[in-house]
Amino acid sequence: MNWFDSTVHRAMIEAATVGALGGVVGVLVVARRLPFFTMALTHATFPGIVIAALLGVDLYLGGGLFGLLVVLAVVALSRGRGQDFTAATGIALSGGFALGVVLVSAQDGFSKDLTAYTVGDILAVSTGDLAATGVVAVGVVLVLILLGKELLLAAFDPTGASALGLPTAVLDFVLLALIEVTVVAVVPALGAVLAVALLVGPAATARLLSDRLAMLFPLAAAIGVGCGVAGVWVSTLWNVAAGASIALLVGLAFGLAFLGSAARTRAGRAAARRLATATGS
Amino acid sequence: MTGPTENGAAVAGAAVGAAAGAAVGAADGPAAGTAAGTVADVAGPPGRTAALVLDRASVAYGDVPVLEELHGTVYEGEAVALIGPNGAGKSTLIKALLGLVPVVRGRIEVLGTSPDRARRDVAYVPQADTLDPDFPISVEQVVMMGRYRKIGWLRRPSAADREHAAAALEQVGLAERARHRFGTLSGGQRQRVLLARAIAAQPRLLLLDEPFNGVDAVSQHTILEAMDALKGRGTSVVVSTHDLAIAHLACDEVCLLNRHQFGFGPTDATLTPERLRATYGGHALELRGDRVIVTQT
Numbered sequence: 001m002n003w004f005d006s007t008v009h010r011a012m013i014e015a016a017t018v019g020a021l022g023g024v025v026g027v028l029v030v031a032r033r034l035p036f037f038t039m040a041l042t043h044a045t046f047p048g049i050v051i052a053a054l055l056g057v058d059l060y061l062g063g064g065l066f067g068l069l070v071v072l073a074v075v076a077l078s079r080g081r082g083q084d085f086t087a088a089t090g091i092a093l094s095g096g097f098a099l100g101v102v103l104v105s106a107q108d109g110f111s112k113d114l115t116a117y118t119v120g121d122i123l124a125v126s127t128g129d130l131a132a133t134g135v136v137a138v139g140v141v142l143v144l145i146l147l148g149k150e151l152l153l154a155a156f157d158p159t160g161a162s163a164l165g166l167p168t169a170v171l172d173f174v175l176l177a178l179i180e181v182t183v184v185a186v187v188p189a190l191g192a193v194l195a196v197a198l199l200v201g202p203a204a205t206a207r208l209l210s211d212r213l214a215m216l217f218p219l220a221a222a223i224g225v226g227c228g229v230a231g232v233w234v235s236t237l238w239n240v241a242a243g244a245s246i247a248l249l250v251g252l253a254f255g256l257a258f259l260g261s262a263a264r265t266r267a268g269r270a271a272a273r274r275l276a277t278a279t280g281s
Numbered sequence: 282m283t284g285p286t287e288n289g290a291a292v293a294g295a296a297v298g299a300a301a302g303a304a305v306g307a308a309d310g311p312a313a314g315t316a317a318g319t320v321a322d323v324a325g326p327p328g329r330t331a332a333l334v335l336d337r338a339s340v341a342y343g344d345v346p347v348l349e350e351l352h353g354t355v356y357e358g359e360a361v362a363l364i365g366p367n368g369a370g371k372s373t374l375i376k377a378l379l380g381l382v383p384v385v386r387g388r389i390e391v392l393g394t395s396p397d398r399a400r401r402d403v404a405y406v407p408q409a410d411t412l413d414p415d416f417p418i419s420v421e422q423v424v425m426m427g428r429y430r431k432i433g434w435l436r437r438p439s440a441a442d443r444e445h446a447a448a449a450l451e452q453v454g455l456a457e458r459a460r461h462r463f464g465t466l467s468g469g470q471r472q473r474v475l476l477a478r479a480i481a482a483q484p485r486l487l488l489l490d491e492p493f494n495g496v497d498a499v500s501q502h503t504i505l506e507a508m509d510a511l512k513g514r515g516t517s518v519v520v521s522t523h524d525l526a527i528a529h530l531a532c533d534e535v536c537l538l539n540r541h542q543f544g545f546g547p548t549d550a551t552l553t554p555e556r557l558r559a560t561y562g563g564h565a566l567e568l569r570g571d572r573v574i575v576t577q578t
Contacts, residue, residue: 031417146435153426156416160478163379163405164430211462213417 004130007123008236014125014133015228015246018186018198021137023224024144025182026203027216028175032155035204037074039196040089041183044070044096046117046192050103060132064184070096071176097192120191120243122232129188136185140178144217151175152213190243198224201250208257223253329356330393332486332517333378335545337387340370340377346385347373348538353545355534357485360508360518362528362548365538366561371521374538375488378519379405392485401430404484408491409471414464420474421459424450427481449481450474452510454503469500476507487511489520493527505531525552 003009029038045063052062070092077088104114116124144151154161154171161168179199186195206219231246333355340348348370355361363371376382377389380396391399404427427449428442438446450456453473455466463471472492479487492504508518508531522528528535528548535551537543543560544551 027417033413149426149429149432149437150434152418152422153429156418156423157407157412157426159376159381159407159411160405160426162381163400163403164426165400166429207417211417211465212419213422216417 004127008232010125010127010130011122011232011242012229014122014130014189015232015242016225017130017133017137017228018189019202019224019226019228019246020221021133021140021182021224022186022195022198023202023206023220023222024217025140025178026199026201026224027206027213027220028151028155029179029199030203030207031213032175034179035196035200036086037089038179038183038199040074040093040096041067041070041180042187042195042199043093043100043192045183045187046100047096047103049117049187049192050100054103054107059188060184063187064181066096067180067183071180100192116191118191118193119241120187120189120194122189122242122246123235125189133185133189136181140182143174143178147171147174190246194243194247197247197250198228201247201254202227205250205254205257208254208261223250227253331355331390332357332359332392333361333519334388334390336390338377338384338389339386340373340382340389341385342373342382347382347540348377349541350387351389351536351538351542351545353534353536353542355517355519357517358512358515359534360512360520360532361534361536362532363519363521363536363538364523364525364528364552364557364560365543369539369560371538372490374536375405375490375519375521378486378488379403399486402485404479404482404487406472406475406479406487406489406492408494409468409475410495412463412471412475414471416464418463419459420455420461420463420466421446421450423463423474424459424477424481427478430482445483446477446481449477452480452507453477454499467497467500469496472496473500473503476504480507480511485516487516487518489518491521491523493522493524501527525557528552 004013029035045067048063048066048069049059051066052059055062074085074088074092077091100117101114104117107113150161150166151171151174153164154166154168155175158168161171182199183195186198189195190198202223203216203220205223206216210216210219227249228246231249232242234240234249235242235245331354335351335353338348338351339346340351351374353361363374365371373382377384378391378396380391380400384396389396392402393399396403424446425438425442428438428445432438432442447456447459450459453476455470455473455477458466458470458474463474466474476489476492479489487508489504489508493501496504505527508520512518518532520527520532529552532548534546535548536545537551537556537560539560539562544553544556
């Protein structure tokens with residue numbers, strides 16, 4: 001019997017790949033302060049995947065195309081009078097998710113399908129899905145290696161990048177496209193609601209452990225892979241949902257890193273105090 | 282400080298010692314001896330190359346004109362201070378010199394060509410506090426960004442690039458902070474890092490946007506020294522500032538701005554109480570002996 005014939009083995013490979021991918025892209029998401037936008041993207045790919053399932057076309061393609069529409073909608077909405085990027089993102093998030101729920105609820109077997117779409121079904125991953133995720137991961141890393149320094153400059157100092165003659169609008173679009181393809185790769189495994197955990201959690205955790213950009217990428221990837229594989233293992237051990245187990249472990253890793261850094265630095269202590277006040281009130 | 286007029290341009294000209302290259306815009310004739318300080322058509326002695334020519338230039342964001350009828354010339358190795366209240370259009374002029382804001386009337390010539398084309402020889406230093414202090418980037422990575430233009434797409438920094446970056450950081454006195462995260466430095470130190478990034482680019486024209494705002498004395502001194510060193514190598518400097526003392530100390534020319542130009546010429550001759558009063562709207566000035574103090578900016 002082939003090693004890949006095992007559902008659990010396939011799920012572990014998938015979890016490791018999306019964990020690494022989410023971790024690496026997450027470094028840029030966190031550095032550019034785009035977690036909320038990323039969350040909107042994950043929710044808004046949901047109707048795209050539902051429509052693709054209804055039409056019987058490729059789920060990745062459906063989710064990807066719909067996500068692209070959402071990127072354009074957010075950009076267009078945030079250019080309106082008195083609108084800002086956050087408000088436009090919030091509207092896209094709830095609107096996209098609501099559309100997905102409406103579409104699913106029009107079908108039979110509503111609650112079972114809704115669960116698969118919203119919290120994912122990583123144990124159902126096929127060898128073809130694995131290949132698709134792998135291709136996305138290799139492509140994303142390749143783009144990051146080739147355009148890394150320009151993306152970095154455009155992220156850190158957009159005016160300085162324009163002053164150098166770099167096409168900042170193109171670089172911004174490349175960044176959003178990288179996030180988008182990553183979202184499309186992660187959503188089938190973790191679902192529309194939980195996918196954001198892998199795109200923000202490992203990078204935010206790594207950010208607590210290191211200040212150095214060169215360290216953040218491998219660190220975030222390692223945390224993503226660790227949480228992904230461990231999550232699948234925990235889910236088979238205790239027979240609980242795999243996607244939720246992964247998201248929980250990501251949250252646990254962040255919590256531990258946060259407590260560790262809070263104990264280490266005065267700034268960390270101040271932040272913990274702020275959080276305590278915020279949650280206590 | 283607001284004294285006679287005979288220093289200024291002539292001194293800077295000697296420091297440049299430019300080879301007998303073709304003089305752009307020298308046909309206007311020398312402006313020496315104009316006691317009141319010429320407002321427009323400032324042309325230096327022949328034999329010097331113009332780094333910056335403003336020819337009745339107006340700059341606008343869309344339909345809204347921001348700056349109108351700017352006129353003046355800055356030569357190689359000279360520094361010009363942009364003086365004016367907040368909202369006067371100083372930052373907009375700097376962006377126009379980078380080709381990021383369009384010239385709607387007249388002409389701006391940078392290093393003998395259009396601002397767009399001159400960009401590869403122009404370095405821009407933003408205000409340090411406009412950049413995210415939480416961004417996970419080290420001091421040496423910021424300085425290396427000055428080399429990106431020379432490195433080009435898809436390539437990695439070479440040993441020579443790393444040497445240039447290290448030397449630039451040394452010049453602003455922050456070599457030992459290379460591995461620190463940019464955001465952990467003080468405001469003045471961050472401003473010096475951004476200046477080092479510009480030095481690493483080996484520009485022929487340096488644009489500084491309010492580099493002395495909220496900066497400690499050591500950093501101010503370091504920035505002034507670095508400006509002098511660059512001028513000595515023939516680099517021209519455009520610096521926007523509220524500080525008239527710095528304009529007197531470090532700049533050969535001043536450009537008084539508030540939507541319009543209220544004066545452009547040698548520093549001591551141009552920074553007169555009358556012109557400053559006109560630039561700042563009359564009420565924002567205080568005169569103490571021969572010193573002019575801007576009380577409101």
